[in-house]
Amino acid sequence: MSLEALVLIAIALPLACIPLLSIAGDRAPNAREAISLSTGGATFLAVAALLDPVNAGARPDMSLFTMLPGLDIRFTVEPLGMLFALVASGLWIVTTVYAIGYMRGHHERNQTRFYICFAVAISSAIGVAFAGNMLTLFLFYEILTLSTFPLVTHHGTDKAKRSGRVYLGILLGTSIGLQLLAILITWVMAGTLDFVEGGILDGRVPDGVAAVLLLLYVFGIGKAALMPFHRWLPAAMVAPTPVSALLHAVAVVKAGVFTVLKVAVYIFGLDLMVRLSTGEALQYLAAFTILAASMIAMTKDNLKARLAYSTISQLSYVILGAMLATPLGVLGGGLHIAMHAFGKITLFFCAGAIMVAAHKTEISEMRGLGRTMPITMGAFLIGALSIIGLPPMGGMWSKWFLGLGALEAGQMFLVGVLMVSSLLNVAYLLPIPLRAFFSPPDRASQQVPTHNGEFEDEDPEREAEDITQEFEEETHGAPDGIREAPLPSLIAIVFVAAGTVVLFLFPEAITGLLAPIAGR
């Protein structure tokens, strides 16, 4: 099969399964999930089959049709996109496994719509990854926003509706108001929107204009959640946890920072980036976001909210890497897409598992939870260590390269920011598993599983009591009252947690892939 065909298959497969999903519908949930899983598997295989050729230097390239005069819908596979597509499609499978346990365990409504929107979202994430020019990227970027909207508002409550407005307002507002303007100006001045190594703006656009364009792009890519356009991400946390896990820790937010990297490397080019005054300003803004979001995270008692702010902080690592515009900085940024994806999805999976199995959403209620959910909390610890950037977890490598990149750029201050940020990460992440394991469970939280009505207003999920009973039946006879999440969810959690360790051991799989764009 030609490589170009594989590219198309990877994008079209998730869409092709939609009719099947809707036929299976809520009546045949097993068939529906089987379709989801096998499509996920096939999509991942199609993406993975591209890896070796791309490593060997191939750049599959194809145009579908001419959307606007001189502008094709075009796909080009390059290392950065390859990495993002692999991460997104790979974690889709894991998330589907997890979602089977979660959505059923949680008795969610509209599960078919959930799986359909999920498929569209993944397809557009892969479209973003493989886009060959900025127009194609923008097209899929917007589809990604729209297809995730029904997922954010899944519960249909007033809170979900309000959050949906924030979500759509910020993402569409920035992309249409700023990003599209930047794209149009680029097209008028540079005469092309293709992603070209070394950039397309250098020499065609005065540096002053390029500096403004950079601001328009970076702020216009609202999915990267650079402050002050970060509010949509905490708002999106009303979604069911698998959505938060895959989309708001991996696909959507990574599509944002991926776009930032892509723009920096292929639209501006590193040589031009270094000359731009706004580049440095954005470094400091990214640094500010890293620290400020971490501090806000500390004040959040709701676990998902804390994780959301942690994500905002971590996304700015990638932006920082792109704005440093040094080979090592870009390499670190690219690595962080993968490393953070595994770390954060682990944490979200755990948060969902805790919600399903113990009906807890607030961190203060999680004391002693390690005794009833040892596997989940263990995985949480591993994920947290990876986010902090400690060996033997993959998160260490991206921070390592980002630090080197900052040194390369002569920005000692930013190296300091990275270190302080790691300390902040320790402060807001580690207490959660530590208290879960070492603090005695307090009385209130012991009683929660039996009457949990009081959490209903904080947590829009329904029928919590039913689930409790089911779990009590399911886990009947387990030693010492161990009450873990449903098996599919648990498998997914262990898998991604193990992934962070594997990434620590074999980082050269990714650094090797990214070597060409880092110019090494």
Next chain:
Amino acid sequence: MIATQLPAIQVALPLLAAPLVLILRNGALAWSVAVAVSWLSFAVALALLLRVLDGGTIVYLLGDWAAPWGIEYRIDEVNAFVLVIVTSVAAVVAPYARRSVEAEVSSDRHYLFYTGFLLCLCGLLGIAITGDVFNLFVFLEISSLSSYLLIGLSRDRRALTAAFRYLILGTVGATFYVIGIGLMYMMTGSLNMADLATRLPAVADTTTIHAALAFLTIGLALKAAIFPLHLWLPNAYAHAPSVVTAFLAATATKVSIYVFLRIFLTVFSGASIFESFPLADLLIVVAVLGMFTGSLVAIYQSDVKRALAFSSVAQIGYMILGISLLSTAGVAAGIVHLFNHALMKCALFLALGAVALRIGSARLDQMAGIGREMPWTMAAFTVAGLSLIGVPATVGFVSKWALVMATLEKDHVLLAVLILLSSLLAVIYVWRVVEVAYFRDRPDDAATLSDPPTSMLVPLWIMTGAAVYFGLDGTRVLDVATAAATRLLEGWP
């Protein structure tokens, strides 16, 4: 033989069918005739467009009287394209009309409705096709009078006052237009467009021609509902039968904008009015005001039909903005939006027609929860609404792209920003509807709904599908529009 007579057939077909329908006096038969005529007209218009794109301007002398004494039809890329827009909308709307008209017009008046529809079609086609300014006035009156009738046919009593208001303002507009061409005739002794174009430069600097220009501008701005002369439009659209709204929104104002283009760019081409008058700058200001006012008012409407009518005012602002840039890219953007807006607004109003069929109105508060019960209708509404916002992969995006490109080409960065900002306002008024339809629960006592019959659903989805198809493959339409813009700016050979 037939091929050479196509221009006459284009107008004569609906003109002759109209009295036939009146005589038939039978709703179902009248409907069949209307459908057949609109489909045939569409075929004729397509054939004309292909011939023009192939072989250049077609000149057709009515009764073989040579211009400027006789009336000539002169079809170039511009009006061939407008003919296609009008007939394609008619061809899609006509089959839809049957069930919708049954629900919204009392049964003894069905044949009147189809008579009005055919006359209106005839008038619009005549306006577009003719090369004679007075002949244009005649067709303008035919289309206007029949649209007053169509609006007034609604069971909604408020439609009568809306139609009356439209009648008054429309007549003022038409009268101003006829005064304008009268003044031109005084100075040049000609009513033929091509002839006028060569004669006007000699007398362009007289007060008479300046006065003519003023009358024409106001008259045509009234007909095209250009802000702030749009006051007749919201009520007329809101209270007319759904089919009429869909048809008129997609064609009537578009044809008026075509006349605007034709008079100012072709008839006055040699007279360099844009250099001696700050007309273009004035239009830019008016267009931007229209874009924002229309959208802002649309946000506060409780009737979705009315909200979309105000959105039309804003969208007309985009078209005028493109045209008043006076560059090929700008005029092309205006023309592209003419086509694109016709597609999406037609789709939106058709969707509302389906809603009206089921719940009897298009009031926002009554639309709670209908997304689940009328999935296909509301899905089409959402897609067309996204197009109105200008999301990529829809025609709205192509329009916006072309328009912003045109402003940037002229270094009007501020205008580019304003266009993008105003398109964000569309997010608000579209999303209000989407939220109510999908996230609010239906009242418990409400009857269960279902999607409209196939005869309505298929036209709705043809329009919606076209709005997506031409959004993905925008080059084809942009090419035609660019050819049309070039023709307008360069004049007839």
